[in-house]
Amino acid sequence: MAESILEVRNLEIRYVTDEETVCAVNDISFSLEKGESIGLVGETGAGKTTTALGIMGLVPDPPGEIVGGSVLFEGQNLLRMPEKNLREIRGGKISMIFQDPMTSLNPVMTVGEQIAEVVLLHSKMSKGEARKKAMEMLEQVGIPGGRCDDYPHQFSGGMKQRVMIAIALACSPELLIADEPTTALDVTIQAQVLELMRNLKQEYGTSLILITHDLGVVAKICDKVAVVYAGEIIEYGTLKDIYTDKRHPYTIGLFDSLPDIENESAELKVIQGMVPDPSCLPEGCKFHPRCPYAEEGCKHGRMEPVSVSETHMVRCGRFRGGEV
Amino acid sequence: MNKHSMLSEIWRRFRKNRQAVAGLIVLVLFVVVAVFAEQLAPFGYDDQDASRAMIAPCLEFPFGTDNLGRDVLSRLLYGSRYSLSIGFLAVGISVLTGGFLGVIAAYYPKLDNIIMRCMDLFMAIPQMLLAMCIVTALGSSLFNLMLAVGLSSTPKFARVVRASVLATREQEFVEAARAIGAGNWRIILHHILPNSISALIVQATLAMAGAIISASALSFLGFGIQAPMPEWGAMLSAGRKYIRTQAYLTVIPGLAIMVVVYALNVVGDGLRDCLDPRLKK
Numbered sequence: 001m002a003e004s005i006l007e008v009r010n011l012e013i014r015y016v017t018d019e020e021t022v023c024a025v026n027d028i029s030f031s032l033e034k035g036e037s038i039g040l041v042g043e044t045g046a047g048k049t050t051t052a053l054g055i056m057g058l059v060p061d062p063p064g065e066i067v068g069g070s071v072l073f074e075g076q077n078l079l080r081m082p083e084k085n086l087r088e089i090r091g092g093k094i095s096m097i098f099q100d101p102m103t104s105l106n107p108v109m110t111v112g113e114q115i116a117e118v119v120l121l122h123s124k125m126s127k128g129e130a131r132k133k134a135m136e137m138l139e140q141v142g143i144p145g146g147r148c149d150d151y152p153h154q155f156s157g158g159m160k161q162r163v164m165i166a167i168a169l170a171c172s173p174e175l176l177i178a179d180e181p182t183t184a185l186d187v188t189i190q191a192q193v194l195e196l197m198r199n200l201k202q203e204y205g206t207s208l209i210l211i212t213h214d215l216g217v218v219a220k221i222c223d224k225v226a227v228v229y230a231g232e233i234i235e236y237g238t239l240k241d242i243y244t245d246k247r248h249p250y251t252i253g254l255f256d257s258l259p260d261i262e263n264e265s266a267e268l269k270v271i272q273g274m275v276p277d278p279s280c281l282p283e284g285c286k287f288h289p290r291c292p293y294a295e296e297g298c299k300h301g302r303m304e305p306v307s308v309s310e311t312h313m314v315r316c317g318r319f320r321g322g323e324v
Numbered sequence: 325m326n327k328h329s330m331l332s333e334i335w336r337r338f339r340k341n342r343q344a345v346a347g348l349i350v351l352v353l354f355v356v357v358a359v360f361a362e363q364l365a366p367f368g369y370d371d372q373d374a375s376r377a378m379i380a381p382c383l384e385f386p387f388g389t390d391n392l393g394r395d396v397l398s399r400l401l402y403g404s405r406y407s408l409s410i411g412f413l414a415v416g417i418s419v420l421t422g423g424f425l426g427v428i429a430a431y432y433p434k435l436d437n438i439i440m441r442c443m444d445l446f447m448a449i450p451q452m453l454l455a456m457c458i459v460t461a462l463g464s465s466l467f468n469l470m471l472a473v474g475l476s477s478t479p480k481f482a483r484v485v486r487a488s489v490l491a492t493r494e495q496e497f498v499e500a501a502r503a504i505g506a507g508n509w510r511i512i513l514h515h516i517l518p519n520s521i522s523a524l525i526v527q528a529t530l531a532m533a534g535a536i537i538s539a540s541a542l543s544f545l546g547f548g549i550q551a552p553m554p555e556w557g558a559m560l561s562a563g564r565k566y567i568r569t570q571a572y573l574t575v576i577p578g579l580a581i582m583v584v585v586y587a588l589n590v591v592g593d594g595l596r597d598c599l600d601p602r603l604k605k
Contacts, residue, residue, distance in 0.1 A: 091503060098499070098500055103497060108519055108599075118504040121506060
């Protein structure tokens with residue numbers, strides 16, 4: 001078995017305010033091997049971003065609170081690590097690309113300075129060397145190195161996202177977390193950025209957690225898929241498991257709701273109902289109010305994961321008791 | 325990275341703003357005057373001569389003489405030393421103290437209430453009274469005067485800085501900076517402060533005007549600058565008694581204060597514009 005680089009076990013994160021407690025992440029577990037990529041798929045508000053922030057140790061506290069679980073990165077539990085050591089890992093070994101490239105760059109620093117900043121923080125390079133490295137990284141993501149002294153507002157959205165990727169990869173991290181890296185970009189730029197990420201990932205051997213709600217993007221670069229619903233992974237497996245042998249009614253619904261270009265039906269299929277309010281989640285299976293197959297048994301108790309095959313896990317009452 | 329080119333870039337942008345450049349020239353002139361007051365002044369600042377008291381502006385005394393026969397021009401030139409240094413240093417003190425407290429309050433929510441309630445407490449005391457208390461406690465001298473003026477406007481700076489840091493701190497690039505492993509101080513100094521500095525610059529230039537005036541008021545009350553020393557505010561107050569007959573005694577130092585304050589304001593405005601790369605054309 002290949003070396004496991006990241007193992008998230010039973011992660012639970014809540015946002016506690018005076019009015020309500022939002023259970024953003026409930027019992028999420030997955031593992032990632034070196035060089036592998038996993039896609040976290042789900043609707044807005046499913047807890048994907050919070051999971052990513054939890055791994056980075058960046059959940060805003062207050063109101064965020066990591067209630068339980070562990071995040072093992074190269075065998076060390078990040079949740080118990082002192083802030084000082086965490087800071088060395090952030091940007092150095094684990095880096096993150098944020099959703100909106102427009103606001104994730106500091107407007108008053110040149111892009112070169114911002115790439116050099118992460119290099120200076122994590123290596124013993126001199127300022128001159130860091131600047132050279134920054135130019136190299138810019139070239140790597142397809143921006144002329146000479147634009148190193150330009151400010152973020154002089155770049156287009158797609159180029160800003162490339163700059164973010166350059167920052168994220170500047171220290172050759174072991175793990176890259178990309179939080180909806182293409183959501184804010186238009187389709188042609190999306191394709192370029194994805195291509196770029198895939199190439200760089202292969203070149204550096206970086207593991208990747210890709211957070212998205214776009215199933216097409218996942219199919220393009222991920223090895224494994226985790227479908228997240230209401231803070232839980234409801235189905236987990238290899239790309240093939242999920243795309244050809246999906247089991248959970250929610251996953252099926254998610255795929256059914258993709259518009260089909262060949263079959264010109266008048267209406268798009270939708271999953272009935274709404275994502276549950278994470279401050280008062282339903283009992284039992286969290287999907288049962290929307291599930292067409294819901295039975296009495298789904299409404300109570302805890303839904304435990306069931307293995308379909310060695311790589312494929314589903315959290316659904318229909319597969320309880322082994323009959324898959 | 326290249327410091328030289330960055331400064332020249334800022335200068336290039338600053339130069340485009342004609343008003344700001346004019347303001348800067350005026351300020352530089354005043355600083356030169358302050359430095360070379362001894363060489364420039366035709367008389368000493370306390371050369372009294374009862375025989376030439378209250379002469380209206382003429383060729384020999386371009387700005388006239390006061391009730392003790394002292395040349396107003398010479399006093400004005402010497403006075404620029406005190407007024408300018410009070411303006412700059414007092415505001416420097418409030419920028420440092422207020423800025424520091426404001427950033428800490430905004431960045432560390434746990435300290436926010438403690439710091440800001442203390443600031444509120446200070447704000448509840450009239451600024452002039454507070455300054456007088458400080459000078460009385462420390463003894464009256466030029467430096468204590470600056471300290472008093474500076475410290476008494478600290479709360480205003482703390483509020484302004486806190487407000488703009490609070491807004492900046494929620495920006496995504498701050499989170500991104502945290503995600504690359506930057507420490508708190510690095511985030512504050514490199515990411516938050518440069519993005520919230522414009523409010524501080526404007527506040528500082530405005531406050532400089534206020535500081536010069538507060539210092540004059542304090543001088544008038546006998547705190548700080550003592551009698552024969554020429555300070556614009558003190559000259560203004562001294563001339564007040566003769567405003568009906570010898571208006572120039574108040575108008576001239578008043579004009580000097582006004583010109584400096586206006587120059588400071590346009591320079592501050594221009595500085596804010598050229599420090600912000602987003603406004604670059």
